[in-house]
Amino acid sequence: MTAEEMTNRYLQRLDKRLRDYEMDLNQTIADIENDYDLGCIGVTEAQWQDIIVLVGGIVQANTRMIHEASECIRTDGEVSGSLLNLLDLAKHFATLDFSEAPLIKQEAKA
Template sequence: MTAEEMTNRYLQRLDNRLRAYEMALNQTIADIESDYDQGCLGVTEAQWQDIIVLLGGIVQANTRMIHEASKNVSADGEVSGSLLNLLELAEHFATLDFPESPLIKQEAKA
């Protein structure tokens, strides 16, 4: 196998992982919206703003913004459920670490 073939194979696997993480992120956002609509999610106005900043940081691939917003979201108390999933996914986007194992958890939930 040539170096170009190896590189293309790796990039294809990474692209597949990124698509899977994108789907996991979209599902997590939908879960947060659903939790909020059902009254199961208690967040402050400041936390909502930090969640929006966090999502913007992910979209912009801004690691500093992701780290700061992640800290702020959890600063007002314990975070669980869909918000915890969002913070875990944000960490993957901040570090550009997209292993396959977290996807298995997400796919098991679906």
């Protein structure tokens, strides 16, 4: 397998993972809104603002914004359930850790 083929395979897998994370992110945001509407979670005004900044940071791939907003959300109130899921997703985007490293090693061996 050539380096170009290996790179193309990796990029295809990464693209799929990014689309999966996008779907997860959209679902998590919908879950937060639904949980809030049902009274299952209490989100402070400051946390709402930080959630907006966090989602903006994810969309812009701005690592600093993601880290700062994540910390603010935790500081401004209790975090659990769908809000905790959002923070976990944000961590993946901040580190670009989509768990592809093992796949790259497998491709290199093939």
